[in-house]
Amino acid sequence: MPELPEIEQVRKTLTPHVLNKIIKRVEIRLPRMIKHPSPEAFADILVGQCIRDLKRKGKYLTFEFGTNIKMIAHLRMTGALIVTDDGAPEPEYAKIKFELTGGKMLWFCDIRTFGTLHLVINDDVRLPGFDNLGPEPGTKELNVPYLQEVLKRRKASIKGIILDQEVVAGLGNIYADEALAVAGILPQRPGDSLNEKEIEKLIKAINKVIKQGIKNHGTTFRNYKDGNGNQGRNQDYLMVYGRKGKPCKKCGAELVGTKVAGRGTTYCAECQH
Numbered sequence: 001m002p003e004l005p006e007i008e009q010v011r012k013t014l015t016p017h018v019l020n021k022i023i024k025r026v027e028i029r030l031p032r033m034i035k036h037p038s039p040e041a042f043a044d045i046l047v048g049q050c051i052r053d054l055k056r057k058g059k060y061l062t063f064e065f066g067t068n069i070k071m072i073a074h075l076r077m078t079g080a081l082i083v084t085d086d087g088a089p090e091p092e093y094a095k096i097k098f099e100l101t102g103g104k105m106l107w108f109c110d111i112r113t114f115g116t117l118h119l120v121i122n123d124d125v126r127l128p129g130f131d132n133l134g135p136e137p138g139t140k141e142l143n144v145p146y147l148q149e150v151l152k153r154r155k156a157s158i159k160g161i162i163l164d165q166e167v168v169a170g171l172g173n174i175y176a177d178e179a180l181a182v183a184g185i186l187p188q189r190p191g192d193s194l195n196e197k198e199i200e201k202l203i204k205a206i207n208k209v210i211k212q213g214i215k216n217h218g219t220t221f222r223n224y225k226d227g228n229g230n231q232g233r234n235q236d237y238l239m240v241y242g243r244k245g246k247p248c249k250k251c252g253a254e255l256v257g258t259k260v261a262g263r264g265t266t267y268c269a270e271c272q273h
């Protein structure tokens with residue numbers, strides 16, 4: 001599933017192709033991916049809108065038109081937004097096609113089809129996942145007193161807690177495992193067992209792994225591609241994720257694979273406590 005760095009890379013790579021382009025036509029091949037309003041109204045309203053800005057919040061992308069309308073895209077498991085030139089072969093698994101001025105096509109492609117699009121008009125619809133997002137990594141809002149307050153009431157695993165988008169926006173399975181490895185904290189520790197020093201280490205680690213992921217254009221394990229259809233390179237820099245049974249890069253011990261918060265989890269039993 002694309003996480004914050006992957007979505008940020010999609011935003012960066014799409015922006016030069018779509019900015020100030022007008023949507024000429026919308027072709028919806030899988031109507032259930034349009035969550036609001038009806039697919040017909042969605043297409044009707046978008047035609048003639050000019051894309052004035054492309055923003056990211058957590059794992060969501062927002063297309064802004066400089067009007068009372070915005071389009072919110074969530075790629076979920078396997079969604080991808082890809083731009084091609086008009087006449088170029090269409091990308092695989094194309095479900096929704098936006099014809100733009102300037103000879104560009106914007107495609108919402110999705111293998112497993114859990115991705116969603118919402119058109120929000122005058123804030124007429126609430127997206128609970130979008131409206132209740134917690135602070136982003138690398139911002140001053142994600143600080144020790146904030147996380148201390150969150151954790152003191154929570155017995156759940158620290159990994160499960162940092163995967164909660166209302167606690168921290170943008171982390172998924174890859175960057176949660178990586179942050180806990182960098183911080184030296186066991187993923188299954190109850191949230192309320194972390195002391196102040198550990199919380200500080202964890203925040204620094206979250207900020208570090210997200211920054212590194214962005215620098216490396218995201219992590220590609222299976223399907224993630226950016227707006228140009230290219231893969232990321234962060235998979236070569238990971239400490240633990242996807243490395244079960246391999247030696248820890250710090251101490252050489254064999255990395256352990258288990259399940260925490262219902263998710264596949266990899267950690268080093270020597271370096272993480």
Ligand SMILES: [Zn+2]
Nearest residue numbers: 248251268271
């Ligand atoms: Zn180790």
